[in-house]
Amino acid sequence: MEVKTDNRKNILNCAIHLFYQKGYDAVGVQEIATAASVTKPTLYYYFKSKLGLLEALLKERCEPICDRLERIAKDYQGEPKDTLYALACELVDIAKEDREFYFLLLSLNYSARENEAFKAVYPYMKRMFHITTAFFLQAGDKLGNMNGRQEQFAIAFQGIINHYILVMDERDSSLEMASDPHAIWELVRQFMYGIYS
Amino acid sequence: MEVKTDNRKNILNCAIHLFYQKGYDAVGVQEIATAASVTKPTLYYYFKSKLGLLEALLKERCEPICDRLERIAKDYQGEPKDTLYALACELVDIAKEDREFYFLLLSLNYSARENEAFKAVYPYMKRMFHITTAFFLQAGDKLGNMNGRQEQFAIAFQGIINHYILVMDERDSSLEMASDPHAIWELVRQFMYGIYS
DNA sequence: GGTTTAGTATACCAATCGGTATATTTCTTG
DNA sequence: CAAGAAATATACCGATTGGTATACTAAACC
Numbered sequence: 001m002e003v004k005t006d007n008r009k010n011i012l013n014c015a016i017h018l019f020y021q022k023g024y025d026a027v028g029v030q031e032i033a034t035a036a037s038v039t040k041p042t043l044y045y046y047f048k049s050k051l052g053l054l055e056a057l058l059k060e061r062c063e064p065i066c067d068r069l070e071r072i073a074k075d076y077q078g079e080p081k082d083t084l085y086a087l088a089c090e091l092v093d094i095a096k097e098d099r100e101f102y103f104l105l106l107s108l109n110y111s112a113r114e115n116e117a118f119k120a121v122y123p124y125m126k127r128m129f130h131i132t133t134a135f136f137l138q139a140g141d142k143l144g145n146m147n148g149r150q151e152q153f154a155i156a157f158q159g160i161i162n163h164y165i166l167v168m169d170e171r172d173s174s175l176e177m178a179s180d181p182h183a184i185w186e187l188v189r190q191f192m193y194g195i196y197s
Numbered sequence: 198m199e200v201k202t203d204n205r206k207n208i209l210n211c212a213i214h215l216f217y218q219k220g221y222d223a224v225g226v227q228e229i230a231t232a233a234s235v236t237k238p239t240l241y242y243y244f245k246s247k248l249g250l251l252e253a254l255l256k257e258r259c260e261p262i263c264d265r266l267e268r269i270a271k272d273y274q275g276e277p278k279d280t281l282y283a284l285a286c287e288l289v290d291i292a293k294e295d296r297e298f299y300f301l302l303l304s305l306n307y308s309a310r311e312n313e314a315f316k317a318v319y320p321y322m323k324r325m326f327h328i329t330t331a332f333f334l335q336a337g338d339k340l341g342n343m344n345g346r347q348e349q350f351a352i353a354f355q356g357i358i359n360h361y362i363l364v365m366d367e368r369d370s371s372l373e374m375a376s377d378p379h380a381i382w383e384l385v386r387q388f389m390y391g392i393y394s
Numbered sequence: 395g396g397t398t399t400a401g402t403a404t405a406c407c408a409a410t411c412g413g414t415a416t417a418t419t420t421c422t423t424g
Numbered sequence: 425c426a427a428g429a430a431a432t433a434t435a436c437c438g439a440t441t442g443g444t445a446t447a448c449t450a451a452a453c454c
Contacts, residue, residue: 007401007402019309020309021309021310021311022309022311022312023220023222023308023309023312023314024222025220025221025222025223026222026309026312028440028441028442029441029442029443030440030441030442038402039402039403039404040403040442040443040444041401041402041403041404041443041444041445042401042402042403044442044443044444045400045401045402046401049442049443050442050443103309106307107304107307107308107309109307110303110304110306110307110308110363111220111304111307111308112216112217112218112219112220112223112300112304113218114218114219115219115220115223117220129364143392143393144393146392149383149392151364152380152383152384152387153387153392155357155360155361155364156357156360156361156384156387156388158360159356159357159358159359159360159361160352160353160356160357161356162356162360163352163353163355163356163359163360164352164353164356166307167326167348167352183349186346186349187349187353190349190350190353190388190391191353191387191391191392192391192392192393193390193391193393194387194388194389194390194391194394195340195343195346195350195388195389196340196341196389196390197391204431204432225410225411225412226411226412226413227410227411227412235432236432236433236434237412237413237414237433238413238414238415238431238432238433238434239431239432239433241412241413241414242430242431242432243431245413246412246413247412247413395454396453396454397452397453397454398451398452398453398454399450399451399452399453400449400450400451400452401448401449401450401451402447402448402449402450403446403447403448403449404445404446404447404448405444405445405446405447406443406444406445406446407442407443407444407445408441408442408443409440409441409442410439410440410441410442411438411439411440411441412437412438412439412440413436413437413438414435414436414437415434415435415436415437416433416434416435416436417432417433417434417435418431418432418433418434419430419431419432419433420429420430420431420432421428421429421430421431422427422428422429422430423426423427423428423429424425424426424427424428
């Protein structure tokens with residue numbers, strides 16, 4: 001019943017919002033603490049550093065995301081295109097449900113290599129990439145000889161989806177438009193059958 | 198013959214390197230000045246602020262890039278796939294020639310919306326997007342009825358290429374592998390004809 | 395009741411942040 | 425050579441940076 005109990009969670013939420021809004025490096029620790037109605041030492045009590053805060057954030061939020069994707073990719077049994085479509089939908093759903101965090105992820109993924117923040121996300125992005133690559137590998141029986149193009153497919157697929165989410169968000173930040181099943185299906189269809197399909 | 202004469206250029210180069218390496222917000226003005234063997238007021242003499250420095254940087258480097266792409270997109274007359282391939286090659290070439298700047302661009306494009314740095318790149322990224330969209334629009338005669346999917350194509354195409362460059366750079370930062378004509382052609386082929394082609 | 399432990403706050407640290415007022419040097423031009 | 429303009433440096437600004445030493449409070453445990 002004590003409201004104070006969820007200080008930790010509160011700090012994490014405020015951090016996500018601010019990191020999303022202004023970028024990891026542009027946000028001060030004091031700013032996060034103030035937003036969470038907490039003093040700085042309290043923040044440092046839960047997370048031993050600013051980077052530790054980011055790492056905790058990523059750990060708590062990325063793992064469920066990876067798990068969701070992994071489950072879909074591994075449940076694959078029917079047509080590859082169905083799984084691919086399911087994956088695309090799930091990604092858009094994730095972005096929609098947890099919009100600010102998803103965009104934080106995207107921004108960190110493309111941020112400077114030597115930045116500590118990048119190093120913190122890297123393992124998770126690698127895992128997500130691996131899930132997609134593994135799917136293509138596994139779907140080899142249905143897709144025929146891919147001549148080792150599994151990774152190329154994974155790159156293209158993720159590139160399309162992420163860029164799609166980024167661009168759609170510019171037009172409608174609720175991502176309602178982005179989650180239109182038909183639009184997502186068009187992306188998957190093009191991916192699989194090209195633009196003439 | 199005075200070496201000091203190109204202080205301005207020197208500052209710009211050092212800024213690109215540092216911004217690429219650590220990210221715009223993570224780099225201090227003093228750091229840039231020191232790297233360029235210059236004092237801070239000198240930097241502020243040429244660029245009236247840190248943001249002004251970034252804007253000058255973008256203006257000088259983005260416009261030639263946009264021009265190169267525009268020329269290719271507008272020279273289109275033969276097969277759309279050839280132009281698309283030429284565009285993809287040009288993008289990879291640009292990334293290869295000016296690697297650090299290109300990655301800076303990518304990172305800024307995906308960075309937080311409310312960050313001043315993002316607002317500075319946005320017009321240029323928009324222009325690049327427009328070039329691609331315009332090409333698909335123009336190629337309508339050869340590609341048939343695209344049902345207003347021009348923008349979807351532009352999104353997918355840019356997403357694929359950018360993600361491709363990002364991932365390939367992880368394996369070989371000279372981008373030698375990335376600029377392999379066959380690999381690029383595979384991307385374009387998949388884009389146009391799907392994965393079964 | 396007394397003691398520990400988790401959680402929170404006050405007050406502080408040196409270092410750096412972006413930015414500038416002002417003086418000085420260097421170059422160009424009349 | 426003198427004068428003005430362009431370029432660079434010294435020295436400083438208040439504010440904020442990430443981080444901490446220390447003390448306090450509240451609840452839990454023996």
